[in-house]
Amino acid sequence: MRKIFAIIMLTLAAGALPAQEKYVPSAENLANREWFRDAKFGLFIHWGIYSMLADGEWVLTNKGLNEKEYQQLAAGFYPSQFDAREWARLAKEAGMKYICFTSRHHDGFSMFDTEASPYNVVDATPFGRDVVRELAEACREEGLKLFLYYSHIDWHRPDYYPWGRTGQQTGREPSGTWDDYLRFMDAQLTELLTNYGPIGGLWFDGWWDKPDADWQLERQYALVHRLQPGCLIGNNHHRAPFEGEDFQMFERDLPGQNTAGYSGEATVSDLPLESCETTNQTWGYNISDRNYKPAKQLIHTLVKAAGNNANLLLNVGPRPSGDFPTEAVSLLREIGEWTAVYGPTLYGTRAGEVAPQPWGVTTRRGDTTYVHILDLKEAELLLPVKDKRVRKAVTFKDGTPVEHERTKEGLLLRLGQIPTDIDHVVEIIWKPSRQTGARGTKTHK
Numbered sequence: 391m392r393k394i395f396a397i398i399m400l401t402l403a404a405g406a407l408p409a410q411e412k413y414v415p416s417a418e419n420l421a422n423r424e425w426f427r428d429a430k431f432g433l434f435i436h437w438g439i440y441s442m443l444a445d446g447e448w449v450l451t452n453k454g455l456n457e458k459e460y461q462q463l464a465a466g467f468y469p470s471q472f473d474a475r476e477w478a479r480l481a482k483e484a485g486m487k488y489i490c491f492t493s494r495h496h497d498g499f500s501m502f503d504t505e506a507s508p509y510n511v512v513d514a515t516p517f518g519r520d521v522v523r524e525l526a527e528a529c530r531e532e533g534l535k536l537f538l539y540y541s542h543i544d545w546h547r548p549d550y551y552p553w554g555r556t557g558q559q560t561g562r563e564p565s566g567t568w569d570d571y572l573r574f575m576d577a578q579l580t581e582l583l584t585n586y587g588p589i590g591g592l593w594f595d596g597w598w599d600k601p602d603a604d605w606q607l608e609r610q611y612a613l614v615h616r617l618q619p620g621c622l623i624g625n626n627h628h629r630a631p632f633e634g635e636d637f638q639m640f641e642r643d644l645p646g647q648n649t650a651g652y653s654g655e656a657t658v659s660d661l662p663l664e665s666c667e668t669t670n671q672t673w674g675y676n677i678s679d680r681n682y683k684p685a686k687q688l689i690h691t692l693v694k695a696a697g698n699n700a701n702l703l704l705n706v707g708p709r710p711s712g713d714f715p716t717e718a719v720s721l722l723r724e725i726g727e728w729t730a731v732y733g734p735t736l737y738g739t740r741a742g743e744v745a746p747q748p749w750g751v752t753t754r755r756g757d758t759t760y761v762h763i764l765d766l767k768e769a770e771l772l773l774p775v776k777d778k779r780v781r782k783a784v785t786f787k788d789g790t791p792v793e794h795e796r797t798k799e800g801l802l803l804r805l806g807q808i809p810t811d812i813d814h815v816v817e818i819i820w821k822p823s824r825q826t827g828a829r830g831t832k833t834h835k
């Protein structure tokens with residue numbers, strides 16, 4: 391009896407094995423992760439037929455609109471000013487290295503040419519142009535990587551059923567087959583990863599609508615990685631990363647913080663990290679939202695993200711015409727003037743040896759540390775760094791030497807005056823540590 395039981399258990403365990411196979415990222419994927427860590431800054435773009443209602447990308451659900459009526463927006467979608475190259479140029483001028491575009495948001499409307507549903511920008515609008523294709527080309531021309539936001543929620547399709555906790559007041563038929571929905575997503579992801587050249591990454595969102603559903607994510611991720619092993623998968627499920635994911639995002643928060651309330655269960659992983667934020671208060675175009683953040687605040691967010699080992703994905707919601715709102719353009723330009731000077735203190739760096747402090751953060755590259763002083767009310771700053779010796783310490787913007795002194799507590803920087811710049815950066819180049827130096831002398835000559 392016991393023997394039979396053991397055989398049954400063994401058989402079950404063997405059967406379960408394939409599902410438990412660990413995801414092993416390809417060499418290309420690992421290289422792309424390092425590229426991503428170096429990139430630091432990306433442009434998030436929320437644009438769809440919801441933009442026409444100028445009330446954010448959640449308008450269908452937030453306003454309890456009738457979904458059948460909402461679909462009719464597509465027939466009026468003709469963004470006469472849309473110019474993917476212009477979007478890409480604005481991103482590049484801001485100092486961004488990638489764009490993440492909403493290929494399909496929760497409303498279920500696809501902004502690319504898809505055979506999987508007629509509810510898409512090519513077949514359902516008089517515009518008839520494949521926005522993802524034009525963006526992919528523009529990004530290639532401008533040397534940016536293209537990431538695609540892809541919604542797991544769908545407020546349009548009947549087969550997104552049973553419904554999740556959102557989108558229930560839109561007058562849809564309560565019936566449909568979940569497996570059909572999974573197959574639909576497979577078909578679309580296959581198109582996105584086949585028809586547009588290399589995709590930097592996929593940015594999934596909406597899992598949290600139905601946390602208990604059978605999403606078959608590992609299977610979906612395996613499909614993505616089979617088609618493009620280098621494609622980085624991230625999923626905004628607000629939890630610690632799942633098996634098969636390549637980066638971790640934090641919505642409206644720095645890693646480890648939870649001021650927006652979405653990251654309570656998201657322990658910070660070793661994967662590349664990304665924070666996303668909006669230029670104003672909403673993601674999709676919202677005509678009443680005039681509450682743009684000052685450039686200084688957005689630069690501080692970018693710098694703090696870097697000091698927390700994360701990228702910043704900064705959002706713009708283009709108008710229904712295809713233009714970026716005027717304020718967003720000004721902000722991108724202002725940020726671009728700053729990154730043109732201070733970019734070297736961020737790109738290609740990792741979080742520095744001093745953990746984020748109330749006064750600012752540190753980043754480092756090789757033997758150089760950048761001390762980013764964002765908010766300091768004194769002319770001196772003590773860095774709790776004990777085991778390193780300074781070769782050179784200068785003010786980054788003009789190269790003037792910064793007086794410094796070793797104390798028992800660490801390294802004291804004398805700045806001469808209370809810093810007033812958006813980000814007062816002190817560049818410290820360290821001497822090789824004694825041990826490494828000694829070894830270096832021996833092996834090199």
Ligand code: H79
Pocket residue numbers: 447448555556595598599626641652666673
């Ligand atoms: O695309 C943008 C937003 O449309 C999308 N993510 C960004 C990048 C987003 N949708 N919702 N949210 C972000 C936050 C969701 C909040 C809630 Fe809920 C959904 C509150 C109630 C339902 C999830 C489930 C959080 C609490 C319960």
